Amino acid sequence: MADEDETKEYRWESGYEKTWEAIKEDDDGLLESNVADLVARAKRKRAALKATGAIQLGMMRHLFVVVDASACMFLQDLKPTRFLCVLKLLEVFVHEFFDLNPISQLGILTTKMKRSEQITVLAGNQKKHIEALQQLKDLSCEGEPSLQNSLERAMNGLKNMPAHSSREILVLFGSLTTCDPGDIQKTIKSLKDNNIRVSIIGLAAEVRICREIAKKTGGTYNVLIDDYHLKELILNQVQPPAVVGSMEASLVKMGFPGGTPIVNDGTSDSSADHAPAYCLCHIESETSSLMGPNGYNCPQCGSRYCELPVECKQCGLTLVSAPHLARSYHHLFPIKPFIERVQDRETTHCFACAKPFVEAETNVYECETCNQIVCLDCDLFIREILHTCPGCASDPVTAQMKTN
């Protein structure tokens, strides 16, 4: 709660809030229950948004992020400027993106002066993207953006990606106008034909063409209210989207490099695996390149990498570790939303955190499978972070069933 307050704008910047209008007295003339109810409802609403049923998800994503760098990105309605704020949030996004979608790739484009520029190519290395984003901070924002040019460019990059991956474009659009060389409707059509989903986040107001693009290509269109909301909107894009129609299923070749022990005892593995070598992620930047025994070797060609997941630069194999794949797993089987119940006298403690239920909180939550009852905070924690129900996991029967 505390950090939420920090991200709010200053009092003199915000409008009048008629906080008293939302409050109503209950039958005893008390406000307490009402306030608690309000808080709980807001929390549940957010959680409910995320709980979607199990569908086929595009786990392997190819995403282009288009950042508007036109003159209007210098406006200061997001602090310090729109552009810096967006870049900052994008860093977080890139990090989260690779965390949750380890086998995906990302590229960054900017658009200004009616043109579009490529900052990074589609790649699976998050360090490079973050570095590029940090360099972007010095870029001067000028001119008008061009939606069409940037979409065309992103489309050219995505066109040749394999059919089993989900192709996406995320546009962060601050301007209210776009300066296009031709008919944008044609671009929309070819985007649709290529099965590319375009999601747009507007930074100022609803622009119709953006809504149209998002609607026609099956993406989402959102407009922020403040920077906190923007963060939420950007991070929403981290979740892999549901697949539209049926994508062809195919086997993807992947490499699982063995872990390198920090202390090399030289007995268990062959010595060649841990011979000191330059890692390929840093070989281009001379200063930071390290020669050492640590890192992961590609099982196919033997190149050394210091971080996973990554796409092998030599042979193009996707290198991941098993936990990465496991982490993407919960997207496929999200836990079912818990049922809201009125608190009865029988259960006095939350199953998860073992705290006694407070009088003020009238609602508790029950898991459908194991019938354990948890409090609101635990419900949210399970949904957002754990992704498993502690009740089901601790019960041998249901835990067994789930793995089956």
Added chain:
Amino acid sequence: MLELKRALDAKGHCLLEMPSGTGKTTTLLSLIVAYMKAHPLDLTKLVYCSRTVPEIEKVMEELRKLMNYYEKEMGMEQNILGLALSSRKNLCIHPSVSKEREGKVVDGRCYSLTASFVRARHAADDAVPICEFYEGFDAHGKEFPLPPGVYNLDDLKEYGQTKRWCPYFLARHTIIHANIVVYSYHYLLDPKIAEVVSKEISKSSVVVFDEAHNIDNVCIDSMSVKITKRLLDKCSNSITILETTISNMKENDSKRLEKEYKRLVEGLRDATIARETDMALVNPVLPSEILEEAVPGTIRTAEHFVAFLKRVVEYIKTRLRVQHVVQESPAGFLRDIHTKVCIDRKPLRFTAERLASLIRTLEISDLTDFSPLVTVSHFATLVSTYTKGFTIIIEPFEDRAPTVSNPILYFSCLDSSIAIKPVFNRFQTVVITSGTLSPLDMYPKILDFHPVIMTSFTMTLARPCILPMIVSKGNDQVAMSSRYETREDTAVIRNYGNLLVEVAAAVPDGIVCFFTSYLYLETIVSSWYDQGIIDQLQRHKLLFIETQDAAETSLALINYIKACDNGRGAVLLSVARGKVSEGIDFDHHLGRAVLMFGIPYVYTQSRILRARLEYLRDQFQIRENDFLTFDAMRHAAQCLGRCMRGKTDYGIMVLADKRFSRADKRSKLPKWIQEHLKDTNCNLSTEECVQICKRWLRQMAQPFSREDQLGISLLTLEQLQSEEMQKKILQRAQGV
């Protein structure tokens, strides 16, 4: 609905203001149809008058939906016939005639193919062309009424094609027994047309005037005549044609003229029992006693009448030869015409009728050439019939170009109640409705009637989807106003420009601006150009300007829509009271913001207006200033209303003039706008306005689903039946 029901029960007239896009048409239609079903004896017919053809079509669509619903729920065919009627131009299916563009030409050609004498001639000689569709209708169509259903203009045409009947005459014939008729105001208000089309509509009908905020002007226009010098020259030509035809006919067929003479002696009443197609020329509202009288002897013979006409035309010509502005009453005019050219009042009264009869007798089939003469004859009849409520103004030149001699005679109606009076008297219930009727109490005064119900409704909305603001000063604190004293001030113009630029930078897609006049628009744009504001503006959006040329304006509109559609964004500069401000909707992204630069007062130096103001003051005790403000505010509201066309729509309304924040102006805005116009938004500077816009636009851009509306502006059946809601409804019903 409740109010409407009360009005229907009371058999009185009512005045309803409902915001656009809230289902005004559906509400009216469904209640009146239900009432017709429940009390078939009290209420037999609904006459729905709208303004333009697209609006008529929209009403028909609503009606069709309603009928489909009835059919689905009741499970049987409904015995209700609804149809739309428009001019021949929109309904003609004759292969060559329908190609004509101009309404008058179509009317003329139609007449030349369907008039009774032409058909008689055709019977004798096959070479004379006639319209096969009309023949088809005449032969069979009259016996078989149209099957029940809803017919819009295209349906009628299609029906006409398959049966090979003329859709126009079919529709006109069907009006008599149709339950619901939808057509333009003019069919009811313009006495020249009303006589023909709407004569046989029974008394127990409901008449609805939709979009009726300008109804008084329509009334006045329909009774006013404007005569220019060119028109008079054309009249002289037509008279010569008449003369030659008469002399020809005298040699060949003098019997016919004699017959006509006799008929005229017997009285005009019989003359009017002619065939319906011959009714192309009809007299303006004549008191019925005149029709009973015989035509006075001086104009009974054709030659005499033509000579008489000549004298009238010559007299008007001499009157136009003035060097200064003349204003006189009809009585003064009559006295003058009597002393100068010895024309009495009585024959003048019959001019229109006599001319119609003469044209009939002479079998002149091409009427288009005679329209100037018809105008003059209408003038003659009107001037001699009404002595009150009219004035004659002769201007030797236009105000804009005082050196160019361009004399015009205005015969102007000052009293809008004259044209609408027969409507109020004849029909049991007249409903006047529009999105912008405020202030309501002005209408009963100027139209001279007593409504039983007079209400202004507001919108129930799930979110504040309009944002009216009054911007009174620029960032430099200079007050913004289009007052005469300050309108040329560069500071004011610059502030207006800055306001537009800043709003254009903050608002997506389309913005519509309204100026008070074309002149003002031109001066402002040229000085914006000098100040570099146009350049700044074009960085954000493309710029389009409405001009007085209709073709140019529609081209600008098409491109404006294109620019809004593909995301470039556009600004349209237009004029209040212009074509754009009336009848063109800027819904959703086409009009995210409307800016009103200045208060659109009517041009107060106009003599016609001054005469009208004087008349209103003397007759109805309405102060000049009250009427001017009323007129300005209803146009302002009309302009503002352009951007709101439904519940899911949203739009900003900026009133950029200091004077708007005064109580007398603010209180005259429609209630549904006033409701959202908070005190905090009433005296803003440009910067504050833009700040509010930005925040509001972000809010509006948040997803807005159907669930959010449920329970507030949208009710499910269960919610409607719930006890709480019933209580609320009951409360509201009693409260009113």
